[in-house]
Amino acid sequence: MDKDNGKNEEQPQEEQSGASSLVQKIQQLGQTNIPQSPDSNVHVLSVIGQVEGHIQLPPQNKTTKYEHLLPQLIAIEQNPKIEGLILLLNTVGGDVEAGLALSEMIASLSKPTVSIVLGGGHSIGVPIAVAADYSFIAPTATMTIHPIRLTGLVIGVPQTFEYLDKMQDRVIQFVVSHSNIKEEKFKDLMFAKGNLTRDIGTNVVGTDAVEYGLIDGVGGVKEALQKVNELINTTKTDQEVIQ
Amino acid sequence: MILYTPLSASEIFPVEEEKFQHRHCVSYQGKMIYVEDNQDGTYQVLQLLSSDPQDFLNDGFSPGTILK
Structure with a gap:
């Protein structure tokens, strides 16, 4: 003192x-x-709280607004100084369309991307996590896989069902095509009974997510930084070969 | 009190419009930040919207900072 x-x-x-x-x-x-600390060539996007889409959530909610993240992703793609991207995920899920928009944007980036699921990457956090080139999950983190649902008034039940069913197929297709999980396995997890209190689905813990092929590896910041640097180096050497 | 309902909390306890109006997304020193209007001419930083990890090391943007 x-x-x-x-x-x-x-x-x-x-x-x-x-x-x-x-x-x-x-x-x-x-x-x-x-x-x-000194400058870094790796940028970080955090997806925290709820993924906020078409409807503005009350101020007490911690949200990630997709309209904030989309321009940042464009900026990351455009800026030559940025060589890689790390995605930090600790989300409870949220708007399906906003989540899919983010996932598609991340998947279509030309720069190396690595995601880390910390705490939770639930619901629509799953496609966001697998959208990266390589995904990590903390050993204690969990991911809830469940069918998509709707709150509020429903008009035109058969049509709404059709719409939700198609939306769910989009989510399943995205996850299956961007991770190593088999469609059958993912659907099994999604429609499993007796695991969640008020819903059907499964809460997948870190190592299990890797075992099912949903996530590429168990790890944290160190592993993610190593991986992103490794990916940056491989893309650099690839470019040199082309030139 | 426990409410057993499939409705979301905001449907049961609607949020006043006023609360939304105090929150703004503004550009400050070239960075986008999410601020709350303190109603006394100052703004409080709630969140920095940047993907550059170095921006988060800037004291001026850390959450809780009062901007005048």
Whole structure:
């Protein structure tokens, strides 16, 4: 403590403003400073909370708005300084169309992409996670696979059913074509009974997701960074060969 | 009180329109940020909308910062 006080006296002005902003931050959101580091060529997109689509959710919800992420993905594709992308996923799911839009955008990026599922990548988080070139899941993370559903008033039940069925097929097709899971297995997990309290489906834990072929590997930040750098190097050498 | 219902919480307890109006997505120093209007001429940063991890190391954009 004494040492810190000594430092404060040496640089009174700077320390004071630093201290007051620190106090402000602690008061506001309980967050302190984060360490500085040099520039990186890998950008990070976080998909946190609910994936917000056509309907604006109440302010108390933590949401990822797809209209914010889509332009960022375009910018990442365009910017030559950015060589790779890491996707951080901790989502409960959300709007199916918004999730599919994000997934398609990520899958169609030319730059190497690696996703990490931390905590949870539920529901529509599954296609977003598999959309990356390589996907990781933390050993404790889970992914809930369940059929898509609708809340609110339904008009025209047979037509709505048809529509939902087609939408579900789109999700299944996307996941099957972007991961190593077999369609049969994915459908089995999706329609399994007795696993979830109020729904049919399965809650797949980290290692199981890898076993089923849904996710490519168990890992975290270290593995993801290694993988993205490896992918960047391979794309660089490929380009050199073409040239 | 426990409500056993398939309805979402917002359908039972509607959110006032006013709460939405205090939140804005603005461009500040070239970065898009999501802010809340404090109604006293200041804005509080809620979220930084950037894909550059270095932007998150910038103190000015960290959540909770009050902008004047």
